[in-house]
Amino acid sequence: xxMKLHELTIHKACGLLAQKEISSQELTRAVLSRIEAVEDRxxxxxxxxxxxxxxxxxxxxxxxxKGHIRPLTGIPLSIKDLICTKGLKTTCGSKILENFIPPYxxxxxxxxxxxxxxxLGKTNMDEFAMGSSTENSxxxxxxxxxxxxCIPGGSSGGSAASVAADMCLGSFGSDTxxxxxxxxxxxxxxxxxxxYGRVSRFGLVAFASSLDQIGPISKDVTDCSxxxxxxxGYDLRDSTSVQAAVxxxxxxxxxxxxxxxxxxxxxxxxxGGLDPDVSASVENALKVLEGLGAECVGVSLxxxxxxxxxxxxIASCEASSNLARYDGVRFGFRDEGQTDLIQxxxxxRSRGFGEEVQRRIxxxxxxxxxxxxxxxxxxxxxxxxxxxxxxxxxxxxxxVLISPVASTPAFKIGEKxxxxxxxxxxxxxxxxxxxxxxxxxxxxxxFSAGGLPIGLQIMGKHxxxxxxxxxxxxFEQASxxxxxxxxx
Amino acid sequence: xxxxxxxVIHVANLARLDLDEASxxxxxxxIGKILEYIDTLNRVDTAGVVSTSHAISLVNAFREDRIQEHxxxxxxxxxxxxxxxxxxxxxxxxx
Numbered sequence: 305x306x307m308k309l310h311e312l313t314i315h316k317a318c319g320l321l322a323q324k325e326i327s328s329q330e331l332t333r334a335v336l337s338r339i340e341a342v343e344d345r346x347x348x349x350x351x352x353x354x355x356x357x358x359x360x361x362x363x364x365x366x367x368x369x370k371g372h373i374r375p376l377t378g379i380p381l382s383i384k385d386l387i388c389t390k391g392l393k394t395t396c397g398s399k400i401l402e403n404f405i406p407p408y409x410x411x412x413x414x415x416x417x418x419x420x421x422x423x424l425g426k427t428n429m430d431e432f433a434m435g436s437s438t439e440n441s442x443x444x445x446x447x448x449x450x451x452x453x454c455i456p457g458g459s460s461g462g463s464a465a466s467v468a469a470d471m472c473l474g475s476f477g478s479d480t481x482x483x484x485x486x487x488x489x490x491x492x493x494x495x496x497x498x499x500y501g502r503v504s505r506f507g508l509v510a511f512a513s514s515l516d517q518i519g520p521i522s523k524d525v526t527d528c529s530x531x532x533x534x535x536x537g538y539d540l541r542d543s544t545s546v547q548a549a550v551x552x553x554x555x556x557x558x559x560x561x562x563x564x565x566x567x568x569x570x571x572x573x574x575x576g577g578l579d580p581d582v583s584a585s586v587e588n589a590l591k592v593l594e595g596l597g598a599e600c601v602g603v604s605l606x607x608x609x610x611x612x613x614x615x616x617x618i619a620s621c622e623a624s625s626n627l628a629r630y631d632g633v634r635f636g637f638r639d640e641g642q643t644d645l646i647q648x649x650x651x652x653r654s655r656g657f658g659e660e661v662q663r664r665i666x667x668x669x670x671x672x673x674x675x676x677x678x679x680x681x682x683x684x685x686x687x688x689x690x691x692x693x694x695x696x697x698x699x700x701x702x703x704v705l706i707s708p709v710a711s712t713p714a715f716k717i718g719e720k721x722x723x724x725x726x727x728x729x730x731x732x733x734x735x736x737x738x739x740x741x742x743x744x745x746x747x748x749x750x751f752s753a754g755g756l757p758i759g760l761q762i763m764g765k766h767x768x769x770x771x772x773x774x775x776x777x778x779f780e781q782a783s784x785x786x787x788x789x790x791x792x
Numbered sequence: 793x794x795x796x797x798x799x800v801i802h803v804a805n806l807a808r809l810d811l812d813e814a815s816x817x818x819x820x821x822x823i824g825k826i827l828e829y830i831d832t833l834n835r836v837d838t839a840g841v842v843s844t845s846h847a848i849s850l851v852n853a854f855r856e857d858r859i860q861e862h863x864x865x866x867x868x869x870x871x872x873x874x875x876x877x878x879x880x881x882x883x884x885x886x887x
Contacts, residue, residue: 404871405870405871407863407867407868407870407871408863499848500846500847500848501848501850514845514846514847540855543850543853544846544848544850544853546848546850607836609832610832610833610835610836612829613829613830613832613833614833616826616830617830617833624807628807631808632873633872633873633880633882634869634871634872634880635871635872635873636871636873637873638873638874640873642883643883643884644883645882645883645884645885646808647883648882648883649808650808650809650810651810653807653808653809653810654809654810654811657809659815662809662811662815662819663819663822663823665807665809666800666803666804666807666809666819666823667823667826667827669803669804669806669807670795670799670803670823670827673803673806680830682843683833683834683836683838684830684833685843685844685845686836686838686841686842686843686844687833687836687838687841688843688844689841689842689843689844690836690838690841692844692847724822724826725822725825725826725829728826738847739844739847740847741846741847741848742847766848
């Protein structure tokens with residue numbers, strides 16, 4: 305067959321599987337071969353579970369032969385390495401969990417297995433999801449498939465690179481401050497951070513619990529809808545998951561945006577440091593959407609200047625608390641040979657955690673320590689309320705908000721590693737959605753002069769993922785950006 | 793400087809981290825800059841503003857108190873760096 309199976313989208317592969325033109329074993333084998341061929345250059349995976357994947361593909365083929373096929377039956381997916389897979393290593397990109405083998409599956413994994421999906425392996429990430437470039441991984445380096453000298457974005461950089469380089473048909477990552485949307489933008493694919501509470505986080509290694517959300521990364525919008533259908537919904541085991549009705553996310557993939565009001569946050573577009581190619585691509589996308597019947601209105605998010613500061617206080621505080629569990633006692637790395645308990649904790653944590661994780665633990669511990677709590681955590685939690693109100697007010701006059709995902713295309717590997725504050729500031733457009741708990745999505749909307757992908761961010765009201773998907777779908781149908789693939 | 797070396801050492805101790813001289817210098821300077829940046833929050837008038845701890849406000853998530861299957865002891869201990877007779881082994885705690 306002339307068609308390269310690893311290049312298929314999920315919905316196309318599903319059609320071919322249903323017509324028995326291909327088998328899941330052929331498809332999975334093709335994707336595993338693709339991984340073998342390009343992994344040296346891309347570095348997307350921490351673990352590849354070849355045997356388990358082929359066994360699940362075989363099982364899927366049996367199901368299909370009996371006429372039982374659902375949208376993800378026999379579809380090979382990758383998973384960010386902070387979502388627990390029973391019996392299969394889950395490292396969180398950290399030396400402290402390098403050999404951790406979870407005794408249970410995350411709800412997400414249970415759901416994907418139940419849907420018949422094939423799990424290929426676990427993807428690289430910034431250690432404990434702390435970073436915007438995947439350079440903070442304690443285990444390996446991931447490169448951008450479009451330009452191997454550039455970062456893939458982060459923290460779900462391995463997941464995004466694996467989708468962009470056709471090393472899987474789709475992936476799941478996590479997004480605490482942009483960690484799905486920003487790498488999707490840098491790798492020229494679709495990424496969605498659902499509403500906080502939409503997807504169960506049981507079995508997701510916690511970073512900042514009031515911000516973390518699991519979401520899909522895919523080759524096109526239809527695939528994003530299919531992945532959302534498979535994993536959304538309330539879970540008794542995640543007390544922050546929300547009992548909201550789950551729609552069929554493919555039902556909203558309809559043509560026509562007549563009457564849609566797009567809010568353009570004035571603060572985002574007047575912010576300095578916006579790359580001219582990014583700015584031009586976003587402007588062009590807005591014209592395309594207007595051509596489809598949408599209307600653009602100016603809106604104000606007055607507390608935008610404080611988003612980065614609020615985020616880094618809250619995320620670091622929550623991280624310092626969540627990461628206290630890594631003490632070398634019950635699981636994970638232990639510094640051997642210590643005879644004193646406190647010394648064992650200290651050596652375990654100092655040797656097990658990388659630099660960025662230690663830096664954030666220190667910031668968080670400082671901000672929560674006696675005498676500083678009100679000035680930092682207390683203050684940030686209040687400003688967070690104002691940031692949420694900004695969005696509520698904006699959504700009184702518009703249906704969705706549109707902005708860039710990142711102010712520049714992917715930067716060079718090593719360019720920002722020694723300057724954490726600059727790295728933090730590069731996330732200004734994505735952080736607010738996590739603080740407000742609203743859904744956000746990245747859709748390819750152009751390329752830089754240097755040939756790097758640029759993403760458009762669409763944000764909406766709580767539990768209104770359908771409208772984001774509809775806008776993204778209409779834009780995708782009217783553009784070709786998602787059809788261009790990196791050459792490896 | 794926004795944060796002194798001694799404060800960083802104190803906080804690192806609270807967080808059970810052991811910093812060498814080079815990391816200490818680097819962290820003091822970087823964290824100092826980050827904290828100065830965070831101080832921009834003081835420009836915001838937050839008098840009377842309630843705090844947000846969760847973006848989606850949920851009331852207590854209660855569940856039935858029913859006996860369910862859980863990890864057995866061997867599974868729970870399967871990742872322990874050192875174990876003996878169904879327990880985790882740690883360095884001596886009481887002197």
